[in-house]
Amino acid sequence: MKIGVIGLGTVGFGVVDILTKEKDRLEKEIGEEVIIKYGCSLEDVTLPKGIIYTTDFNDVINDDEVDVIVELIGGTTIAKTIILKALEKGKHVVTANKALIAHDGKEIFETARKNYVNIFYEAAVGGGIPVVVPAKENIIANNIQKIEGILNGTTNFILTLMEKDNLDFEEALTIADGLGFVEADASLDLDGIDAAHKISILAMNAFHQFIDFDKIKCDGIRRVTKKDMDYAKKLGYRIKLIAQAKKLENNIGIDVSPTLVSLKDMVANVNEAYNVVEITCDYLENILFYGKGAGRYVTASAVVGDIIKTHQKELWDHDYNQDMDITPITYSKYYVRSPKALDIDYETYFSFGKEHVYITNEIEYQSLVDQLNNEECQLFKVRD
Numbered sequence: 213m214k215i216g217v218i219g220l221g222t223v224g225f226g227v228v229d230i231l232t233k234e235k236d237r238l239e240k241e242i243g244e245e246v247i248i249k250y251g252c253s254l255e256d257v258t259l260p261k262g263i264i265y266t267t268d269f270n271d272v273i274n275d276d277e278v279d280v281i282v283e284l285i286g287g288t289t290i291a292k293t294i295i296l297k298a299l300e301k302g303k304h305v306v307t308a309n310k311a312l313i314a315h316d317g318k319e320i321f322e323t324a325r326k327n328y329v330n331i332f333y334e335a336a337v338g339g340g341i342p343v344v345v346p347a348k349e350n351i352i353a354n355n356i357q358k359i360e361g362i363l364n365g366t367t368n369f370i371l372t373l374m375e376k377d378n379l380d381f382e383e384a385l386t387i388a389d390g391l392g393f394v395e396a397d398a399s400l401d402l403d404g405i406d407a408a409h410k411i412s413i414l415a416m417n418a419f420h421q422f423i424d425f426d427k428i429k430c431d432g433i434r435r436v437t438k439k440d441m442d443y444a445k446k447l448g449y450r451i452k453l454i455a456q457a458k459k460l461e462n463n464i465g466i467d468v469s470p471t472l473v474s475l476k477d478m479v480a481n482v483n484e485a486y487n488v489v490e491i492t493c494d495y496l497e498n499i500l501f502y503g504k505g506a507g508r509y510v511t512a513s514a515v516v517g518d519i520i521k522t523h524q525k526e527l528w529d530h531d532y533n534q535d536m537d538i539t540p541i542t543y544s545k546y547y548v549r550s551p552k553a554l555d556i557d558y559e560t561y562f563s564f565g566k567e568h569v570y571i572t573n574e575i576e577y578q579s580l581v582d583q584l585n586n587e588e589c590q591l592f593k594v595r596d
């Protein structure tokens with residue numbers, strides 16, 4: 213196979229590096245040559261000998277010898293043009309582009325199907341952790357009830373720092389940013405949008421439904437305070453940014469929100485920039501996927517896996533339904549911190565100084581808000 217890599221940033225170079233180092237072994241595995249013909253980037257880069265460097269992606273897409281286009285530019289504009297053009301030219305596409313698959317998956321999959329080629333995107337969720345294919349294929353015997361987890365490494369790193377080093381949000385954010393962890397558009401990480409992209413991709417595969425991304429409610433970590441972390445800990449919980457998708461009676465519940473997770477739960481103990489995905493289904497019951505969700509070689513590992521998978525020539529089915537509405541998951545236990553004592557139904561109550569902290573019984577969000585009598589309370593979900 214002949215490959216064109218478009219986008220030579222952190223992950224792009226990881227892909228070139230792995231394919232160069234592992235070339236002989238991979239070729240033996242699949243009985244076919246694995247050749248990177250092009251590396252395309254607007255930056256002036258040095259590539260291993262034999263790879264043609266170009267700044268124009270059209271050179272790569274218009275070359276009939278190229279069978280696989282690897283799109284690693286990111287974003288939803290030029291990347292979309294490249295992917296659609298490549299598919300229309302009859303080339304398989306491998307991408308790590310979570311935003312694009314979450315927003316425009318339907319159009320992209322239809323274009324792939326019309327042209328009898330594949331689009332693979334394992335690297336879009338959980339970096340190198342294989343979770344898209346398992347959710348779609350390996351556990352197909354099961355009816356999936358719920359898929360949830362920590363899908364954004366940056367915010368998990370920030371929350372871990374806040375707790376471990378006793379820092380407030382802004383201090384931890386400055387450190388994470390200094391280490392290069394935060395996306396150029398920090399809102400993607402901090403406001404839960406990146407995690408929403410990823411959970412919508414998992415939900416699509418798990419529930420065989422196209423997901424209307426704009427209906428996903430995202431609440432990020434900006435309002436998580438050190439004080440709430442300490443109170444949560446005293447109650448036996450840790451605050452994590454949880455992305456959740458759940459099959460409800462007539463629709464699919466999806467949201468991203470800072471959530472109290474019991475310290476006894478493995479998910480609460482996934483720290484630093486690690487990711488975890490937990491799938492709840494019938495025959496297999498519960499299964500956890502854990503590992504590094506970002507990084508050069510971590511993500512490149514999934515991209516290379518997808519490149520090699522194009523060798524199989526078998527077309528992936530993307531024939532998802534679109535008959536279920538998307539709603540937030542509002543029925544939950546809640547953590548409530550209030551400056552006044554409240555008349556609410558609760559499971560646990562503590563008062564810390566002048567503050568009143570409750571873990572409620574399960575309740576509908578709006579019904580809880582109605583009972584708060586406009587008190588300025590801090591509210592977080594509590595994972596069941």
Ligand code: HSE
Binds near residue numbers: 365406505506
């Ligand atoms: N900003 C993302 C994260 C990168 O922190 O998880 C990997 O998708």
